[in-house]
Amino acid sequence: MRIKSGQDFATGLLLAAVGIAAFWIGADYPMGTAQRPGTGVLPRILAWCLIGTGGLLLVKSVYSTGSPVGSWSWRPLLAVTLGTVVFGSMIDNYGLVASMIVAMTICALGTAETRWFEFAVFTLIMIVASWAMFIWLLGMPIKAWPTSLVPFIEQMLR
């Protein structure tokens, strides 16, 4: 038995796995009565649908030829995801400016095309523009500067 379509096979596997997981997690959700369908009805129906669709895709992947799964391009995948996560972890404590610089730099590492001088100028423009837009114009409750670091810096200077 050979898999003729990598994409179909992987999608089928993914859908079936999610379906089985949903079925397992939702197993103890109450089903209610016919007149008052409970919390568990739709999850269970969807779980069966997912398992069914996944299964059909798995069968299909053996019989009909299709595209293989493309390359994963780890570099942009990791850089963009990491940049996003880092922005999320910094924004509360370190403010807009610091979060922007770190997150955008990580994201820029995702492509070999980045030219660092151009990137630095662009980042500067972006910082000024987004401060003006989000904090000054729209008045979002976001700190601009890492004020939580001020006590530390004062201690160090003393």
Add this chain to the structure above:
Amino acid sequence: MDFGSLPSDLWLGLSACFTIKWVTILGIQVPIFINIFWCLMGALIGTAIGVLPGVGPVATMALLLPITYFLTPEGALIMLAGIYYGAQYGGSTTAILINVPGEASSVVTALDGHAMAKLGRAGPALAMAALGSFFAGTVATCLIVLAAPPLTKLAQQFAPADYFSLMVLGLVLAIVMASGSLLKAFGMIFLGMLLGLVGTDVNTGNTRFTFGIGDLFDGIGFVIVAMGMFGIAEIISNLANVTRRDLVSSKVSGLWPTREDFRRSVAPIFRGTVLGSLLGVLPGGGAVLASFASYSVEKKLSDTPEKFGQGMIEGVAGPESANNAAAQTSFIPMLTLGIPSNAVMAMMIGGMMIHGIVPGPQVMEQKPALFWGMIVSMWLGNMMLLVLNLPLIGIWVKMLLVPYRLLAVAIMFFCCVGVYSLNNLHTEIYFMALFGVLGFVFIRLGCEPAPLLLGFLLGPLMEVYMRRAMLLSRGDPLVFLQRPLSLAFLAIAALLLLFVILPNVRKARETAFQE
């Protein structure tokens, strides 16, 4: 049918568009037509987005959804709509000038449009595309005005069972019309519906699939899923295959089409408008399908089909009219029934929900100013685009000089800030990153993310209507087959599925998409 109230309705819409707001600029009180301003902003942003390949209208609308929170509901929806039709205009500009279709719907425009540009006739091609789009937009707007009241009346008589079946039909249509694998589209819809169920079940108060995470008790935000799938995932994918764009900046001279151009374009514009208006109403259809269909119709009807691809103005006028008409009429099911027919309409519904408006037939009655204001704004926006687009072509072409490596960084940042601005919760940024990775996995697996988004929106609604229907029928599931409307919807859905599964129809469909 009674159209007696139309003039007063349109007047209401017009006055909603021309709402005056006093703004203090540099200490001076200045009156601004605030909704016209947002309409213009939307149209301009949309055109800019349309010009840039790799940044689609769906991603842009997702990016701007959080910002619309700061506007009035009217302003928000008017701007979001402007982005959509603006993108249609912008996409065709770059398709003609430099053979880079900014949007999927202008892929066919590039064939003959760029050929015309090579012959030094970029001006007439651009002008005819804009004029055709404007004509189609006007007709389609009239169609919305005529179709909306009776459809809304009809929808108000729907019982819960009818609604449920209509949504089933909508999802089936979206699957049938989508390109690519049927099974995968089904899987994406089921997956989306499952994601939509995450959180607290409003009927029983039980939580589902929350894994004990407090931030998930209210469910996953639509904006988070949309930004992850269409924003973050697209950046990753675009960075992975950077294509070099060569700028062939052809001089745009002699803008005005000749009399011969007009004579040859009139019929294609009419046909494209009709075709686009019809295809736009169908769920899953929309602008892309309309432009492809119009191109093949023009080619079939032409006396010289072999000349297509060498600069036939019919091949520009027809598809451009069709995609704009379809872009407009795809608002009809969204406005009257509250059912999104494609990812763009899903964004519009997301915009409504941010402002606490429940989409559906009641919108026209409860928020007449919003409803008619949006419709009138579409026509005004089209007119502004017609006037502005041609003089601004130089700027749009310059915009292409912004390299994608910088755009990608900027989009990532806007996604982060946008999601954070909704609730000031940094955990939501993590969820967005997760959906970004998931979206990229789907791209690599050849799965369309749009059906997932539709399922995500419609899944919870379908559960609500299913429960109501079961309650009214005292637990008899046959209610879905006993009401004539519901039965009709389900029968059409079943027939459509049967047709697509039959092997010979499937082959024809595949070849149609390959063309």
